[in-house]
Each structure stands twice: as C-alpha cells, then as structure tokens.
Amino acid sequence: MYMDFSQLIDYIFVFFVIRSTNEKISYHFIHSKPSLVFENVSTLGIFLKAIIHFLLFSIIQHKCTMFNINSPPEPCTISNLIQILAPYVSILRKHCTSCTISIPYVSIADISYLLVRSAADKWTTAIDINVYSKNQQFRLFNSVKYGKNNPLIPSITFPFASSLQYSSSDILEKSLITLIEDHQIPKIYFKNKNFIIHFSPYSSSTTTIPQNLLNIKLINDHIEHSCFLNLDTNTNTNQNSSSSLHLNKSNKLDLSIPDIRIFIIFVQNIITSDPSHQVYIRSCFRGTYNNNLLFFNIAGYYKYCPKKKDHHQHNNVDIIINIKNYTYSIRCKDPECNNTILSWKKIK
Structure with a gap:
C-alpha cells in the first residue's frame, strides 16, 4: 500500500508557526484538504511517532564523509535517538544536504530540522508527540488560545493561504483529522501492529503510482524490526x-x-x-x-x-x-x- 509522500511532507516538514513568547516557537499541524484521513487521532499519533522514529533512525544509519557513527546496539526510543544525534545536529544541517535515505525528496539535512532546542535548552522533537490523544483534533486553523493573541502563521504551501475564499465552516470541516465525509478518500487504520490503507470501492486505488508515493511497508517493517511499539507508544487501540x-x-x-x-x-x-x-x-x-x-x-x-x-x-x-x-x-x-x-x- 502506498500513500502520497507530499502529504507526509505536509505533516512532518511544513509547519504553521505560533510564537507564544520571544523565546518559544511551537509547531502545529493543520490537517487540511487531505488526500487521506485516519480512523482516529490516536492512530495518527502512533503514525507520527513511527515516522519520526523511522526518520531519526535513518539519520544514524546513514554514512558520509562528515557523519559516520555506529548504530545503537539495542532498540532505542525516540528520546534515545535524540540523545545520540544531539552532538551532530549542526554538522547534519550544514554538510548533509545531499545525503538521502530510502524515501525520495528529503535530505538528511531536512530531517535534522525535526530536532530543536526546548526552553530548557535541551534537544527535543519540533513536534510535541505527547499531545495526540483520543479527544484532541489538534489546533484548528485561525484559532487562538483563550485570552491570547497568537494566531498561527501559515506556510506558503498552506492550501487555505487565501482563506477569504473559504467559509469558517469549510475550514473547520477540512481541518478535522477524522472527518470521513468523503467516502472516496483513503483511510489509514492501525490493526495488528501494522498501518493499513483502506481504499473505498469508489476510490481509484489501482491508478498508476507516481514517484512521490511512499510505500507504507517501509514504516510497517521499521515498526516490526525496531521494537518501536514496545518503546515509544502507549496507545492501546483495543x-x-x-x-x-x-x-x-x-x-x-x-x-x-x-x-x-x-x-x-x-x-x-x-x-x-x-x-x-x-x-x-x-x-x-x-x-x-x-x-x-x-x-x-x-x-x-x-x-x-x-x-x-x-x-x-x-x-x-x-x-x-x-x-x-x-x-x-x-x-x-x-x-x-x-x-x-x-x-x-x-x-x-
């Protein structure tokens, strides 16, 4: 099964920035006009953790003239991977712009920007992976925290950039992760420790697969061989x-x-x-x-x-x-x- 990798790029690398203070930058996802949806928010949380774990582990596995370290001998959590990579972030961003992994269009330097310094001056993921839960639909576009004046700043690729042509209800509906109103949109489920993309009888799942599609089997294989589920997820879908x-x-x-x-x-x-x-x-x-x-x-x-x-x-x-x-x-x-x-x- 395949998913549109450009959609994945929107999830991982295209951020909508909110500056709560001069020192703090938070990254938020807006799930907009999707080419796929998820069965629930918990599944999306596991999916994002799996992707982040896969990407960080891929950095460690890659070798080049400027970066060559031993792979960790035991299964690692995301926190372990961050600790291993922290001393090399500057090198990765500067010298690994041409280094790639098994998925297209993303360099090692790009992936290294998943790591940022927290307010406590510690390396962490740019994405708060602890907020994805059963009852949360992420932060909605144009919303602000109560009593705050901190609207999100959309990226240039945000599909609602010219939001005047969309009503508030349109933006709300198209921002909800699990809204499955269009039965032709493929849906991602998490069953038996694997991600499954379900195509409806009305969707065109047999169309030609372009080059920018990611084989989701890569992620499932990574989950199986890295003991990821036992280390980095606390979600029980049953x-x-x-x-x-x-x-x-x-x-x-x-x-x-x-x-x-x-x-x-x-x-x-x-x-x-x-x-x-x-x-x-x-x-x-x-x-x-x-x-x-x-x-x-x-x-x-x-x-x-x-x-x-x-x-x-x-x-x-x-x-x-x-x-x-x-x-x-x-x-x-x-x-x-x-x-x-x-x-x-x-x-x-």
Missing part, C-alpha cells in the same frame, strides 16, 4: 482489553473491602478514558484521620492536573473518593502545584 490490563497490574488492592470494590470501576473509567494513557491503579488505602476518604494511587502515564487542565511530564496523581458525600477529587502531586485546596466533583 479498548475492550484495556480494563483487564489495568486490573492485572492493580496488585495492591484489597478487593475484599466493599468500598474499594464499589468505586474501583469508577476510577478505572476516569484513568482509561483516553486509550493513549497506559495506566493502572497501584494501590488504594483508607484515610487515617477521615475514614470516609479512599485514596487511589495512580501509576503509569496518567498525570492529569485539574489546575493545569492538562498532563504534567513527571508527576503522579491520587484520585480521592469521599464515600460519605459521594464526591471525588484528583490530587496532583507535582511540586509546582499547591494541593492544600482540592476541587471536588459529584460522582454521577
């Missing part, structure tokens, strides 16, 4: 199996206690609402001074902060249940957060 996964790891729960048994499903529903967060209940205990409180300690990748209304990078959280008032609160353990005053919600 929601039916997620509950058993999390319950099996909850090895410090005394399910003989009636109160815990009653509320465990409620807590599970909160932390597994987004399948991209591989997470489980580590333990649960009753409050020492207030026996009406149950403290569920959450482990894994659920790091939601009610005050930030987003996930931190490294904190853990408790979900506290008040069995008397039938309320709950999410307590963030990040040191930057003041947890002396908690916000409580009714359990419905």
Whole structure:
C-alpha cells in the first residue's frame, strides 16, 4: 500500500508557526484538504511517532564523509535517538544536504530540522508527540488560545493561504483529522501492529503510482524490526482489553473491602478514558484521620492536573473518593502545584 509522500511532507516538514513568547516557537499541524484521513487521532499519533522514529533512525544509519557513527546496539526510543544525534545536529544541517535515505525528496539535512532546542535548552522533537490523544483534533486553523493573541502563521504551501475564499465552516470541516465525509478518500487504520490503507470501492486505488508515493511497508517493517511499539507508544487501540490490563497490574488492592470494590470501576473509567494513557491503579488505602476518604494511587502515564487542565511530564496523581458525600477529587502531586485546596466533583 502506498500513500502520497507530499502529504507526509505536509505533516512532518511544513509547519504553521505560533510564537507564544520571544523565546518559544511551537509547531502545529493543520490537517487540511487531505488526500487521506485516519480512523482516529490516536492512530495518527502512533503514525507520527513511527515516522519520526523511522526518520531519526535513518539519520544514524546513514554514512558520509562528515557523519559516520555506529548504530545503537539495542532498540532505542525516540528520546534515545535524540540523545545520540544531539552532538551532530549542526554538522547534519550544514554538510548533509545531499545525503538521502530510502524515501525520495528529503535530505538528511531536512530531517535534522525535526530536532530543536526546548526552553530548557535541551534537544527535543519540533513536534510535541505527547499531545495526540483520543479527544484532541489538534489546533484548528485561525484559532487562538483563550485570552491570547497568537494566531498561527501559515506556510506558503498552506492550501487555505487565501482563506477569504473559504467559509469558517469549510475550514473547520477540512481541518478535522477524522472527518470521513468523503467516502472516496483513503483511510489509514492501525490493526495488528501494522498501518493499513483502506481504499473505498469508489476510490481509484489501482491508478498508476507516481514517484512521490511512499510505500507504507517501509514504516510497517521499521515498526516490526525496531521494537518501536514496545518503546515509544502507549496507545492501546483495543479498548475492550484495556480494563483487564489495568486490573492485572492493580496488585495492591484489597478487593475484599466493599468500598474499594464499589468505586474501583469508577476510577478505572476516569484513568482509561483516553486509550493513549497506559495506566493502572497501584494501590488504594483508607484515610487515617477521615475514614470516609479512599485514596487511589495512580501509576503509569496518567498525570492529569485539574489546575493545569492538562498532563504534567513527571508527576503522579491520587484520585480521592469521599464515600460519605459521594464526591471525588484528583490530587496532583507535582511540586509546582499547591494541593492544600482540592476541587471536588459529584460522582454521577
């Protein structure tokens, strides 16, 4: 199966820039007038991570007069690849403009621009690969953050550059990643650890394949041989199996206690609402001074902060249940957060 590589270039290299401060530049994708769509946002998240892993690993594998390092002996995460490449970014950008990999029209120098310095002066990916989740449709064109004046600056190849000829509803519909209104557009699914492009009976999947098409088998082969899924993705696309996964790891729960048994499903529903967060209940205990409180300690990748209304990078959280008032609160353990005053919600 093949996909239009120019579309991939739009995803990876054609950025729409927003400057939040003089020091910070963030890159956002606008999925516009697509030649393909995805089954859901989580699948797109895995796809982008796979592409980035493939591209960074391809840099390391390439050899030239200015760049020749040993390939890593063990499977590497994206973070590992960034650490390996960080000392060579300037060399790659300056001297590898003619070096290529197994896909056309992209040089090693081009790929090296996927790496940027963060506000903390550390190398990271230009794309925030942690934001792609079940409920997020990326940032929409012409949108701004609440109370901010920071509209996106479109690239010269952005198809809505002359946006006056498009209505707001047109732009909204054409920017949604998973909007499958046109049944002739090919759709990418992620099944059995492979990306599959599905062509409808009405699409022209048998047309001549031009040179700028990418054989998606390259990415599937890379996933299989690099152990990528075990290293860089936390997405479980099978929601039916997620509950058993999390319950099996909850090895410090005394399910003989009636109160815990009653509320465990409620807590599970909160932390597994987004399948991209591989997470489980580590333990649960009753409050020492207030026996009406149950403290569920959450482990894994659920790091939601009610005050930030987003996930931190490294904190853990408790979900506290008040069995008397039938309320709950999410307590963030990040040191930057003041947890002396908690916000409580009714359990419905």
